[in-house]
Amino acid sequence: MGVVQFPDMNGLAFLKWIREHFTNIDIIMITAAREIDTLKQAMHGGVFDYIIKPIMLARFTETLVRYKEYYYKMHELMKGKELIGQEDIDQLIRREQTTGDADDSLPKGIQPLTLEKVLAVVKQCKDGITAEEVGKRIGASRTTSRRYLEYLVSISQVTADISYGSVGRPERIYKLKR
Structure with missing residues (x-):
């Protein structure tokens, strides 16, 4: 089982300790732990949100x-x-009930048509693709492409991995989740 770690204690134990001693504190957990059991324990511990590293x-x-x-x-x-x-x-x-467009369910800065284009490009690239390559294919900047790709990662439609090339900094490679 993955464990949320601090230098001298387990993060889930720390969450429990906080809940026992400071009941009125709200918690946003930022962690590299990706295991479902860890998420469940954190949610049962009353975290407001659970963000997986690297933080976007x-x-x-x-x-x-x-x-x-x-x-x-x-x-x-x-x-x-x-x-x-x-x-x-x-x-x-x-x-609350939402009225109006289905766009209301998308976060600010994510447009449905661009999202469809980005997803279509990722589906075409079975071996994965970088944000820069997606941007070139859809006519958008690398930054815009990465925002859409990270959104797709956050809703579990796409996975991200790191590729360490021979020169320069590592690149994130995005693939359709299977």
Whole structure:
């Protein structure tokens, strides 16, 4: 089993200790641990979010924005109320009904048409492809391509691996998840 490690203790044990001693603390776990059991334990421990390394700035920023929204909604609900309704709870835990486009379910900066193009290119490359190569094929920058590829990794449609070439820095190679 993978374990979330600190220099002198197990991160899951630390999570449990935090919950026992500081019940009002919200936790965003950032870890290299990818095992489902570790994720389950962290979720049962009440983490707000679970981010797998390497950390992508866009993903981390999205989490901080969601946490900020949650924090302010929670404090608004607590103002002068002893009881709350189901609608308040649903809004707080982001289960409110969405109306309008299916685009509402995509994070900011991810457009459905570009996402389809990126996914189509990855599907064509059985041996994997870099963000730079995807960008060239769809007419986008490497940065834009990488944002879409990392989004696809975050929703488990694509995997990422690192290729250590002979010159320069390592490249991330993206493949369709099988």
